[in-house]
Amino acid sequence: MSRSREFAARVRRALADERVTAAMRGTTWRKVTARAESLGALRDPERLRDLAAQIKQHTLERLPEYLTQFARQVQQAGGHVHPARDAAAARRLVCDLARQYGLKLAVKVKSMTTEEIGLNAALEAAGVEVFETDLGEFIIQLDHDRPSHIVSPIIHKDRRQVAAAMARELGCAYTEDPIALTRIARAYLRDVFRRCDLGISGTNFAVAETGTLCICTNEGNGRMSTTRPRVHVAIVGIEKIIPRLADLPVFLKLLSRSSTGQPLGSYTTLITGPKRPADRDGPQHLHVILLDNGRADILAGPFAEVLRCVRCGACLNACPVYRRIGGHAYDSVYPGPIGSLLTPLLDAAGDHYDLPFASSLCGACQTACPVRIDLPGLLLRMRAALHGGQPWSKRAAIRLWQWAMGSAATYQLGQRAMRAFLADDGAGWTTRGAGPLSRWLEARDLQRPPARSFRQIWEEYLSRE
């Protein structure tokens, strides 16, 4: 892996798009403020974060035990559990289930995990019509686009683009009014909900103690998609497990507050098995697919902490890099700080070298993370791991730096060389230069080192005063 021209091009494209830049800046700053206010209303948010981190860490350390308990509980409640070692296995399982049950029309709750495994295309190829039901994902689907934020998928689109996509694909009257557009989507998808036979979801949390899936939405598509169809298939990353039902409030108190600033989303749905015989509605069959797809390898390595992630998106909202380059620049299902780690970890063969390096390590992500993932620390570790992909010029520069810093004499030699090398514009600043200096000078001037360094001042008089 090494630096990518494609990444640089995507970044340039994103930075040049002023409309998206303004939208991203406004939205992410609003969410940062909303998160702070919302968490501030809790009695002890820092304690909750400590507990959430501990619960997740404990679970990851004892994952086989909790997965076994979870599977047993799901089965006792009348559901079925299937392992999927990778994306292809998961896709095959879902398509097989569709075939076995004779399912033709699928509705999907927003799930990053299903995007990760590329499920939609596989189902369509198998003759199943698939509809995204989260409004943002539905519009993404209509517009043949990709989401750019894990919670707000169309943060990069404006109402004009949404109006055009819906008029074009649904044949409805053109309107740019968000309320009218929402009503159109609601009516369209209600018809799909009436006819669907397969519901596909991920899960926010999977409770081992009771075999319960916890799905959080604001729109209600999580409920519709897991109530209307006769078969519900849930794709569950193995890291979604939490041990006890009593652990849920710790995460529920943090999730929506971290994500959107609400105390709780409109719908938190706890699903334990398919419908009971006497229930009036609900799916007759529940199939849970436990997904590995690289998580087992992460679990066994030095980056296991990233598996605590609850996909709240708080790190995206806080990140000054994400704010400017947007989600598409990451070219991954998972953008932002967590994506900068997950993407190279889940897709080791892919070209993701730049992601851990395109960061100032400012730590805003760590401050925002409800499960206290040490994102800057892990980014540093990832950089060391990607050592082999560093350009030779960079390696040479670091070796030179190290030689210069190896003694006070070479250090001062380096200082004198720099003073000589940096051109003076006449006012004590450098405005022209080559190599790395020219890259610095793209955006800012460089003040020249004063005639005497501190060291020299110390020698001359300061040490004796």
Add this chain to the structure above:
Amino acid sequence: MDVALFVTCLTDTFFPRVGEAVVRVLRHFGCRVHFPPAQTCCGQPAYNGGFHTEAAKLARRMIKVFEPFDAVVSPSASCATMIRQHYPTLLENDPDWRERAARLAARTHEFTTFLADRCQVDLAAHLRFAEPVTFHYPCHARETYGVERLQGWLTGSAGVDLRVPEHPDCCCGFGGVFAVDYPEISAAMLDDKLRLLAATGARLVVCNEGGCTLNIAGGARRRGLPLRCRHLAECLAESLGLMEPQP
């Protein structure tokens, strides 16, 4: 109290006045200041770039230079953090150096918190500002002091016209080598930062980090913005009459 000054390569080279201010202020509050001349660089650029072997070599060198002293003080929170937090990590698998790194880490301090916590100095009581002032909170201070604490030092000073910027802890885009490795992203972040600072109407920016100052001051000059950066050490030295104010 005997104190060794770890001036940092950036401050030594670009901001000697900050080093001088640190010395004068420490002496004013009763410290005897030593300057081990063998010091060079803490190794942060190599470390952040993923060159941990090279960074470890510089770390061992710096430990040798500073371990004779009971207290080490630096005007840079990021360099102090390099020693306090990252030296132990870098050398945790080196049985000969693990202890020595831990010992130096425990004795190394960032300048303003050293004054406030170890010397019991009420910083706000001594600071005077002759004009409206705003501030940049350097990200790498997050292990040392929070934005509320920095703001508190400024708010508390008599007669201050403090203009708190929106999102004071937003990264300026320096990030060390990040600024030259990903110059367009860095430039975009710098734009955002300068806009927030300029919106306060203040021209004086309290900025306690050399890298951030190079970035912000350089960016302000390029855009013709009337922003000047000063380290709190300089502000203190000027307020205490230990140094002449610089225009």
Add this chain to the structure above:
Amino acid sequence: MNDAGNPSTAFDTAAAKAELSAFIAALGPRTAAVAPTPLPELGEDIRDVAADGALIERFTAAAAAAGMAVHRATPASCAEVLGRIVQQLPARHVFLTAQADTALTPALAEALGDTLRRLGVRLNSTPDDETLFTVDAAITGVAAAVAETGTLVCVSAPDSARGASLIPPVHVAVVAAGQLVADLCDLRTLWRTGADLPANVNLISGPSKTADIEGVLVTGMHGPGQVHVILLDG
């Protein structure tokens, strides 16, 4: 259970069980954790609302902040309050049925039904698609409500269809003050064991909403755009 399209393949075969066990076993730690993280005991330190707090006031404020309309009533005035809500919507066709273990007892349901019929409202008590997709509003009870977040707890049961609080455009929930629990951490007490958990529990904390289009908040995406809570006290 015999339904069309039920696969003849049995899912929980011995081979499937073995495959799942092997999959899970392979996730075991490859090296022992240096200092294993204990599972923390969760005590009162995660509680935000005291059990003896002013729960009615807290619930009312939280529910209102979440975008729900809270109407105070007594069992005697409940019908009148409901009548006003229904007239203001206006709702001409409503789903209503008694639900065991809720405040919507057969007696109360009958009283509410009488009032609505007098107002000329058509009533339906069968939660089939025909009904739920055409009524203007659905009136349900709840299993509990949470004061901390203004949350309604609706569970699936033989007389409680999930779709009732989901499909119609308006949801009216009848809650008895005695059904209030203080905090989300009290939810665990609603079910003595995991086996007591119904197939579906919905924590409802507001109308259905989205802000996906330019951050503009719109209610009534897939679920009800309006939620009214009649809080019975006395």
